Amino acid sequence: MIDFNKPYLTGKETQYIQDAVASMKISGDGIFTKKCHKYFEEKYGFRKVLLTTSCTDALEMAAILLDIKEGDEIIAPSYTFVSTVNAFVLRGAKIVFIDSDKENPNMDIDAIEALITPKTKVLLPVHYAGIACDMDKIMALAKKHNLFVVEDAAQAIDSFYKGKPLGSIGHLAAFSFHETKNIISGEGGMLVINDERFVKRAEIIREKGTNRSAFFRGEIDKYGWVDIGSSFLPSDIIAAFLYAQLENLETIQKRRKEIWDIYNKELTSIQKLGVKLPYIPTGATNNAHMYYIVCKNLNERTQLIKHLKEQKINTVFHYLSLHKSPYYSNKHKGGDLVNADYYTDCLLRLPMYFELTNQQVLEVSSSILSFYKAK
Numbered sequence: 001m002i003d004f005n006k007p008y009l010t011g012k013e014t015q016y017i018q019d020a021v022a023s024m025k026i027s028g029d030g031i032f033t034k035k036c037h038k039y040f041e042e043k044y045g046f047r048k049v050l051l052t053t054s055c056t057d058a059l060e061m062a063a064i065l066l067d068i069k070e071g072d073e074i075i076a077p078s079y080t081f082v083s084t085v086n087a088f089v090l091r092g093a094k095i096v097f098i099d100s101d102k103e104n105p106n107m108d109i110d111a112i113e114a115l116i117t118p119k120t121k122v123l124l125p126v127h128y129a130g131i132a133c134d135m136d137k138i139m140a141l142a143k144k145h146n147l148f149v150v151e152d153a154a155q156a157i158d159s160f161y162k163g164k165p166l167g168s169i170g171h172l173a174a175f176s177f178h179e180t181k182n183i184i185s186g187e188g189g190m191l192v193i194n195d196e197r198f199v200k201r202a203e204i205i206r207e208k209g210t211n212r213s214a215f216f217r218g219e220i221d222k223y224g225w226v227d228i229g230s231s232f233l234p235s236d237i238i239a240a241f242l243y244a245q246l247e248n249l250e251t252i253q254k255r256r257k258e259i260w261d262i263y264n265k266e267l268t269s270i271q272k273l274g275v276k277l278p279y280i281p282t283g284a285t286n287n288a289h290m291y292y293i294v295c296k297n298l299n300e301r302t303q304l305i306k307h308l309k310e311q312k313i314n315t316v317f318h319y320l321s322l323h324k325s326p327y328y329s330n331k332h333k334g335g336d337l338v339n340a341d342y343y344t345d346c347l348l349r350l351p352m353y354f355e356l357t358n359q360q361v362l363e364v365s366s367s368i369l370s371f372y373k374a375k
């Protein structure tokens with residue numbers, strides 16, 4: 001059986017967890033959390049990072065930080081994970097769903113401006129498969145209309161746009177370390193704060209609305225309730241696991257890119273049959289978070305999944321357009337989003353993880369080729 005995903009342990013995870021336990025400081029913001037924060041701030045030049053227990057939490061913090069209120073409008077892709085927008089719905093926002101691009105599932109940049117109204121507050125680009133949205137255009141629109149930009153960079157660790165790390169461009173950004181991502185801690189996430197104005201308040205929101213972080217730094221002599229917030233910070237046990245992964249980031253990324261390149265080379269020929277391979281615009285890098293193909297239609301994809309399953313290969317489709325979801329369909333006031341529906345029906349993700357062997361990648365590729373040859 002070739003699995004779709006398998007978490008990769010680099011070796012030091014349990015050692016570091018033992019070290020964290022031995023330090024007897026296993027709640028949030030211990031030694032390993034500080035090491036992770038330093039790592040990200042130094043490597044990617046993020047103004048300020050805060051580990052959270054998930055990317056979902058980081059997005060919820062972003063919504064609180066931006067003072068999202070009843071009736072505020074958020075422009076976000078329909079083809080994304082629930083958390084991207086649910087975080088804002090929790091604060092009463094209305095989600096204005098935008099279609100995906102024809103070339104890849106990222107938001108259709110040319111469709112943004114027509115959706116902006118006086119109530120629009122946030123543009124919420126999702127870097128699908130770790131491939132950058134056109135951030136120059138998004139930031140220019142945000143500037144012109146006085147909007148905030150929150151990058152959903154859940155899949156975008158170590159990926160770049162015109163040389164800038166993803167997550168460093170918007171006012172805020174959210175990353176995930178869920179076990180399905182490149183760098184993992186089981187559950188886990190991170191909020192990046194690039195806009196100085198939000199740094200202090202982000203710490204408070206993450207600490208249940210208290211100024212405890214400033215207290216621990218000795219900046220104030222007692223701490224209390226100063227704002228709203230919640231418990232968004234992870235235990236240092238989680239950070240210990242994450243730090244072991246970060247020490248091996250280069251190795252992990254190198255191997256994932258090798259796998260990605262094999263798929264991309266082996267599968268070139270199926271493009272002639274109308275199947276699409278990942279599209280990476282100029283200026284964007286590939287962090288090999290995912291390898292996907294886009295079949296011609298739903299029926300073809302269903303047949304292909306079945307064919308691969310018979311060869312003991314697990315492949316999975318991805319999001320179901322949120323504008324058609326049971327929760328939001330009656331609230332969606334926009335029109336059809338044909339590309340979002342196209343990816344909902346046709347996109348298929350192939351096995352992708354560190355320990356996948358070249359032999360297995362070739363096996364998956366040749367099974368796909370034989371499916372299309374027989375057609």
Ligand SMILES: *Cc1c(COP(=O)(O)O)cnc(C)c1O
Binds near residue numbers: 152
């Ligand atoms: C994984 C993912 C999330 C959620 O991350 P969690 O850490 O599981 O909360 C949000 N958005 C996107 C695009 C994702 O891929």
